[in-house]
Amino acid sequence: MSNKLNAALSLVGALALSGCGFKEGLEISDMKGTVVLPEEALTRTFFHSDGSSETLTDPRLIGPVYLGLYPSVEEGVQEYPYPEVGPVFEEGTPGDTFPYGGTSIGDIRFPCMESLQCRVVSGRYVDFDAMQSWFSDVLEDPISDAQGEEVTNGDYIAETCFEILHYTSEEEIRLTATDRNEDDVINLKDLDFVDQGDGTWAAEFTLWQQEYFQDEETGKGFTLWGWMDAPSESAYKFNTCDPTKGYKDDTYNSDFFAGRPYEDLLNFPSKYITSGDWVSGTPYVYQSADDENVTITLDFPAQVN
């Protein structure tokens, strides 16, 4: 009798505690890593209207970086590495992929001026003056406001954004840098990509709440691969940005959309990768969800016919 009672009490105790060790069976974690760009990717020669030229290495030449997690990547099949996955339904459509997740480093943003549609990425400008001078002085394509007047200082952009977006701090809209490294100074070191001093620039990324998958036979997890969409030479625009969609602001006109990324960038990367973009030549293959020091280098300049 007492044995049975003991057994019953043990069972009850076990049941009572059973909730403590509950495992969903999902491996979900915040996956962090680093993306490295060679200096060449942010170096460009500008020919000015006065006949002079200058070669600049500037983070403002870094476009949005798109990172995707793919089941597998096959190298050497195309001109540049791209995820080769699963069935291709439409003949001649390479990379009809089914990514597991992804993120970007720097988002295409609307800095409240129609003329900046699809031309500004977050995490690239120290302040609004840096934005204004980049377009006026370097690109020689000054920003114009809703009335078509040239914007001559960064404060004007900031004020316009206050009016349109009602924001209360720089963190809220992330158009310009905040004191990310907490050194009480806002400078180039607070941007996404920071000069490593060894000819490379590096940025951190986080894939929030990513579910992890792994092939039980090979022990290999999914593959991290990505590319940087460099701004076009001619117009300094990003071709991953869809100008017909996005935030709509009637300040300009009812037909104007602020632009946003295409929604299938990670599914059909080859549709958007153009010459001048930088692609990861050596994708990173995860060994476990807890891999540390995950780094991929966008070292492969795309050449697309």
Place this chain on the structure above:
Amino acid sequence: MRTSGLCVLAGLFGSLVACDYTGDWLFAPPTDAPGVVHLGELVPTVIDGETSIDEAVIYGEIGATGTAEPGGVTFSFEGTGGPVCVWVDPELVFWNQSVAPQAGSDDARWAYPDNVFDDGDLDLYAGYAVYYSGSPGEKMGDFEIRYEDSLGNQIPLTLNECTISGLNGTGAHSGRGAPESCTLAATLPGVSYMVAIEAWSTPLDDDRLSYGLILAEGDCDDIRNGITEECVILGEARDADGEMIPDSSTFEVTYCANVEGADALVDYCETEAETYDCSVDHCFCGDPDNTPTLLE
């Protein structure tokens, strides 16, 4: 005291139950036209000088299932090695008054409500018969399968090979009364294909939807040969005996003329409204008087 109290309670309970409905009457009552039809194995027709489109049309009728389960028509055919066109046209035309005229125009009385006589809608799907999940003649299915990627993840895939072209742009199904067609390019010889025509809706007045159907060798664009889509198959509006409803093809032709630029349909509708009592008779343009009473 107790007895009368219980009687009051019982009475109240009864009245409560009487007020509570299940709403089952909102389902179409079963008709003698079946809700799910299998036409068996069909052979693609060759439309040429000897066989015209009209001769190639198969007319039929389906009813409502009477439940939330969708109904429809299926048939199979064997691949020819070349393209095969499937064309289906439910009664009558893709037009309802609610979307027709400009506000404030003289035709505005046709603006509302919908014409319940022609609001049946058929959606066309086709693919390899092996991928079809339904039970022909009993239960409609689809062409969905799951693909397992290299990490063992299941990716849902649609293997419907029928990409609708025409009236509503590529890849989208059309609305009520409108034809749908697709060309299955390069069908494999000897391989069985299944065509599933799902009844999105049947007309609300009688829940009987008649249709015309073509299965033909070749590309749909070639078969259509420039004819307005709605007029490729004419006279598909049929009564329960399979007889064409009088004037229905005239209405279709007028409609097509309108699409092609003539301003004929308003006159047709006005004449029809003058000739018939549309609250009782079968008016293709609907009942212009069936508009809500405005607030005083």
Place this chain on the structure above:
Amino acid sequence: MLRILLNIRILPWLAAVFVLLSAVPAFADTTGAIAGTVSDADGLPIPGATVVLSSPSGTIGGDQKSVTGDDGDYSFRSLLPGTYSITGSADGFQAVTISGVQVLIGRTETVSVVLQAGGSAEVIEIESKRKTVDVEDVTRGEVLTKEFLQSIPTGRTYQSAVSMAAGVTGGAGGNPNMGGGAYNENTYMLDGVNITDPVTGTFSLNFNYDAIQQIEVLLGGYEPEYGISLGGVVNVVTDSGTNNLEFDTAVYYENGNWGAKRDARYGADGLQIAPTGFDSNSQTFSVSAKIAGPVIRDRAWFIFSYQMARSLINNIGVAQPRDFEGHYILGKLTVQPNADHRFTVFMQLDPTSIDNTEQDPNSRILPQAQARQAQGGYVGSARWQWFLSPDVNLDTQFVTQKSYIEVGAVPCTHDTKLGYHPCEPDEQEGNIDWETPGRVGINGAFDSVNYGYYYFDDRYRYTASSKLSVLGITDPFGGSHDFKFGAEATQNVWDQLQGYSGNTWYFDLNATLYDPQTFVNYYWLEITGPIKFRTSSSQWNLFAQDSYKPIRNLTIKYGLRYDNTVMRNDIGETVINASLVSPRLYAAWDPFGDQKTKIAGGYGRFNDTGRLGVASFTRASGYGSKLFLGEYFAASEQGFVNTSALMYDIAPRENTNVAHDKLRTPRVDEFLVLLQREIIEDVSVGGNFSYKMTRFLYEPDEVNVIYDEDGSAIIGSRYGDVLNPVARLRTPQIAKRDYMQADVYVDKVMSHRWFARLTYSYVNSVGSSEGALSGSFLNDPQTQYNYGPMFSTDVNHQVKAYASWELPTDPWSQTVGARVEYYSGQPYDRGYWSDVSTGSYDLRIRPRGEYGRIPGTWITAIKFQQQFDVRKGKVIADVEVTNPFNFAGPASYLIYPSENRLVIYERQAPFQLQLGLRYQF
């Protein structure tokens, strides 16, 4: 323990209980008890003394008699809540009668009877003193007695009365947040029957306020028999009748012109936020009657109550008022033919109709299309209490409940004086046009959002339960035990049928009253025909509990509850299948043994057995819809014949929601400390501390769409189509809440014609998931999950005070009651409009809840009652004034996260008046 049970031959009964398996997920106590000791003037127990329980208005089953044992103890159990008298007598002692002993639900009233030596035949009469400190009670909560409900101004609904308990805040739709839980995580019980909506977790029945005897409000520390609730338990017990025939009828009226008005002029920041027509007119009537009394004196009592509640509210600019008409009918028959058996049959119905539900002045609904929502239901129960001995009883109950909601159109009528929908001349009386698009349903027809949606919803619950109570068992060590064992089973079914009239809906660009001359079809949708489906669940549970008193001044309440729940969606897939164990251990200590001090506390686990709304998450039944652009878009091209484009096409039955195969159920672990001390006679001070950890809340996450760095734009999809988000229902560990509440209070029990209570609560509530299955995490997908304040429950400072005073103005009687509540503001978010895929999207850019808090709000109310004696009864005039001293202070706020502003939404108007007149005999 088992040996004792065997000794008293209880095992067969125990077996009988388990054979009778079937029941409600909770089987609350609906009775109370009186226990105590008979002693002489020196405090020595008197064995063999006779104690008689009686009541001036009778006791069901007749007066009860108890003879004290060696220790002088006596007890009366399973007493209906109310007021009783105790008469103690013994040879050689003068008899004593203690009257006015109040029995509360689930509580034992301790009454010590002290007999004076002497042989006088005269009986000493003593008025019972209310208990100031209940030294055995381990629950956090309050019992709201009839005198509270009648004298404190709480708005005359049980839901609003509950808000006076500490730790009850805001909520939604009359469902408060209780003890940090979401509004849909409470358990509502009526006469021991669970009337919580099995689908939504909200209350499901309305009934006559005047028929309520007591409301037990529990926020923690309750025993397994009360079941499971992540929030609180509201246990309403209605009157049962007495030996006296009682009649009570009342009329109440409230005019909205005196009531709270929405501020239609300016927000706090000076911006105009709405036209002045935003104000509303309203009138509320309530007519009620209650009759209760004996069928057979001391043997069979009945109560029948009826209330008609009607309110007419129309926004300015809308001709047809929202017309709410509810009929609340309650009948109960309690029969106790002898001391051994008590039978209770109970029935409650609340058929209700709401006409003209669309009250947006801009939509200008046509009469043909105004919507009617019919709702209501019934609950019926049959209960058998078998008193095997004074200390052993078996309580068995069968319950059936149905609730329904039907949304359609107001039927037409030819009677121009009645109804809101005049028939066309040739239209049949009572007709509803189900075929023409837009003629029925929510939002009615022809307005800007013109969808004629109809909905038929039926919810059923079938339950049976049995509870065996073995009380007053003395163990070999001298401790006493009150054991209870229960077994319950429930079957829930949810049937739905829904569709759109004409299988179509339109959107008029002009967004005004339908007019063929102005109608501009912006877009329209074709919908597939109606869908019909069923969701169901099966649940059963067992519990065992003991109230153990090892020594006289220590009570240990412990127990264990096992719940099994299986929930299936419409195609029979098991979505939730869980076996849950809920242990509870609480203790209350009276350190000085003088009934004036209590130190109590403990731990309890409360498991949520789920709602059908959760199981329905993965339902496979769904409409197909096709969206077409209207003539507005086509006009420039082809005129009369549309070339409208199909914009999207959703196949029927398509549902991309999935459920994780290892779903578990949410649960709460609660740690509780209760302190209370009587400082002067009838006045106590106390402090409560409660910490609740809620884990494994139901939350879906989105696994298809892949976002960019800030979650503001989509850059890819896992399954190839961003328009097909795939929501996966989970109960992740990250979906959790932590809630801390600390109360200090002063309580004055009823004596010298007044009672009062003042409570201050400090609350801290944080978490990642506001409510169970709230739709999505409060965080953006694929951004960091934040852990911040819980918006609705993180009201840091709460003050609740109430008092009632009966003025000594005999023969007339006047009562003044008052209530004051203060809530410091809840947090709110700052966001801005971004654009994700198909439209605007409110993106949060700061950790949630850190941005600001709305200002605090005060609520004050006062109630006067004047009683006049009239022939054969009395008349009571009743005036309730809400906010008499609070001149148009803010009552609620609208938050515009994207525009960084907060505007006053409602202001409290001074002198919100409710007038009532009652007649009682």
